[in-house]
Amino acid sequence: MPAERMLPTAESQDLLALARDIADNELAPIAAEHDAEERFPREVFRTLGRAGLLGLPYPEQYGGGAQPYEVYLQVLEELASRWASVAVGVSVHALACYPLATFGSEQQRERVLPDLLGGELLGAYALSEPQAGSDPAAMVTKATRTDVGYVLSGTKAWITHGGHADFYTTFARTSADRSRGISCFLVDAGMPGLSFAAPERKMGLTGSPTAMGHYDDVDVSTDRLLGAEGQGLHIALSALDNGRLGIAACAVGLAQGALDESVAYAKQRQTFGRAIIDHQGLGFLLADMAAAVESARATTLEAARRRDRGLPYGRQASIAKLVATDAAMKVTTDAVQVFGGYGYTRDYPVERCMRDAKVMQIFEGTNQIQRLVISRHLARS
Amino acid sequence: MNIVVLVKQVPDTWAEKKLDPSDSTVDRASVDAVMNEMDEYAVEEALKIKEAHGGEVTVLTMGPNRAVEMLRKALSMGVDKAVHLVDDALEGSCAIQSSYALAQAIGTLSYDLVLLSAESSDARMGVMPALLAERLGVPQLSDARKVDVDGSKVVIERMTDYGHDKVEASTPLVLGVVEKINEPRYPSFKGIMAAKKKPLTTLTAADAGIDTGRVGLATATSSVESFTAAPPRAAGQVVKDEGDGGVKLADFFAAQKLI
Numbered sequence: 001m002p003a004e005r006m007l008p009t010a011e012s013q014d015l016l017a018l019a020r021d022i023a024d025n026e027l028a029p030i031a032a033e034h035d036a037e038e039r040f041p042r043e044v045f046r047t048l049g050r051a052g053l054l055g056l057p058y059p060e061q062y063g064g065g066a067q068p069y070e071v072y073l074q075v076l077e078e079l080a081s082r083w084a085s086v087a088v089g090v091s092v093h094a095l096a097c098y099p100l101a102t103f104g105s106e107q108q109r110e111r112v113l114p115d116l117l118g119g120e121l122l123g124a125y126a127l128s129e130p131q132a133g134s135d136p137a138a139m140v141t142k143a144t145r146t147d148v149g150y151v152l153s154g155t156k157a158w159i160t161h162g163g164h165a166d167f168y169t170t171f172a173r174t175s176a177d178r179s180r181g182i183s184c185f186l187v188d189a190g191m192p193g194l195s196f197a198a199p200e201r202k203m204g205l206t207g208s209p210t211a212m213g214h215y216d217d218v219d220v221s222t223d224r225l226l227g228a229e230g231q232g233l234h235i236a237l238s239a240l241d242n243g244r245l246g247i248a249a250c251a252v253g254l255a256q257g258a259l260d261e262s263v264a265y266a267k268q269r270q271t272f273g274r275a276i277i278d279h280q281g282l283g284f285l286l287a288d289m290a291a292a293v294e295s296a297r298a299t300t301l302e303a304a305r306r307r308d309r310g311l312p313y314g315r316q317a318s319i320a321k322l323v324a325t326d327a328a329m330k331v332t333t334d335a336v337q338v339f340g341g342y343g344y345t346r347d348y349p350v351e352r353c354m355r356d357a358k359v360m361q362i363f364e365g366t367n368q369i370q371r372l373v374i375s376r377h378l379a380r381s
Numbered sequence: 382m383n384i385v386v387l388v389k390q391v392p393d394t395w396a397e398k399k400l401d402p403s404d405s406t407v408d409r410a411s412v413d414a415v416m417n418e419m420d421e422y423a424v425e426e427a428l429k430i431k432e433a434h435g436g437e438v439t440v441l442t443m444g445p446n447r448a449v450e451m452l453r454k455a456l457s458m459g460v461d462k463a464v465h466l467v468d469d470a471l472e473g474s475c476a477i478q479s480s481y482a483l484a485q486a487i488g489t490l491s492y493d494l495v496l497l498s499a500e501s502s503d504a505r506m507g508v509m510p511a512l513l514a515e516r517l518g519v520p521q522l523s524d525a526r527k528v529d530v531d532g533s534k535v536v537i538e539r540m541t542d543y544g545h546d547k548v549e550a551s552t553p554l555v556l557g558v559v560e561k562i563n564e565p566r567y568p569s570f571k572g573i574m575a576a577k578k579k580p581l582t583t584l585t586a587a588d589a590g591i592d593t594g595r596v597g598l599a600t601a602t603s604s605v606e607s608f609t610a611a612p613p614r615a616a617g618q619v620v621k622d623e624g625d626g627g628v629k630l631a632d633f634f635a636a637q638k639l640i
Binding site: 014018053065 | 450457567573576
């Protein structure tokens, strides 16, 4: 049974129908093969771009869809329910556009944003470094001022779409000040000095390339500085609140997809003369999975609605990310259990779902960092 | 070239379908309703003809209120306007009655081409193009897998068991297409937003000049007397290769008209 959604408008219903249609017809049929071959489906992102799904939460005047997060996140869910790698890619693209859309000057936005939101270009987000993941202020990549701009040098890690993206929203040090010495730049792929290591060999999300990026004296002109010099960490943290909602939605979708597969299998698989869904032990397992999916969705959409209304949502975004990704890990693990031995093979999709779920507890702030954020909010209140 | 495309909302092709035991009609409440899959190819072909030759594409359906969802999809794909023939009196109409009602509705529109798919995935009778051509008194080009428009002349490749026939006729005409003809586009979000501003007209039976005595379940020309569930699929046929496996396989496929 697919997710039952309450959507605010007729056009959001049509938008969700479109997302489901694309997920069923363009994502689901090729996911397993790309996953096995660790291949990035660049063409799928062009299809999503043409359909207008890569700029949904951004203003119409720059080519976005002007959709509330409540709707955008449910589109992500639908994509994730068929292929989490692609949904995570869409979320990362939106994250990469955020600093320009929110902190860029009017001139910068008008010149660059329509190309990024229109779907022809794919974005990436270069914040982490080998020794600066949970603690981004520990970064050492430098942006040294020149007459015409900046020269970037250093190494960025864990870049989703690294080596495949058309632009890299990059954070680098413009001064030694720990929190006020970081700035944000929009760096085009193909700039001399920018290169990428071979993709990481990951447990899951193998349809989404992750690579380390080397900035070897990359020239960036002044008009590619987003926001003020030194505003970078503030931009990064504000972007992360959005990103956490995106990942929470990907986790809900992944879990929903695993649940759908499990229910369909449990209705058709017979043991001891009846469908296994009619054995209480298995039925209760499925019930717990459904409860986890729906409570994770409710938590995520509640945070989204706060954002849409302009209310503070940092704590709620962290709670959503924590709850939804833990739910996805549990639900996908149980989905493998429902399928029994078959679930452990790559002939059924739940094995991939379980591998894809694990990293969601790690990236966009580990779930330990989410607890840190939540507890600090509690201490402040 | 003004085109009227006929579309039909059907129970999801891939869902398990049931008949309602009380009146032997399809139980539509239990499954998702979608645009008949082959109709998407008809809409796509109409849009392609419009893009190449200009004109206006109007999508027309006869169906209950919820058919509006499907009309919105056609509008979001790029169709210019939609007409919804909806009336309780039409419920349960057979193919012959439906062709009468649809012809009446088409009569309220101006058209060069009436474009529709060869069949719907629910009734699967495949008679509507012929019935409509007869009702409208225009030529019929059926089972088209390729269409070329040159002024008022329309040339098609009509799919047959042995290949194709080349057939032509002049507008106005009825054009029936098969799914080999194109690859339907996805709507875009921009299309979805634009669809909200496009005209969607509702016609009652009276608006279309339909005599309600000639439509509906009570006077339908065919009815379902009884039905039974389809038997489980029979075991497949095993072809044993004794040096002539290839020939046997080819014979089997030929008998199924697959080659």
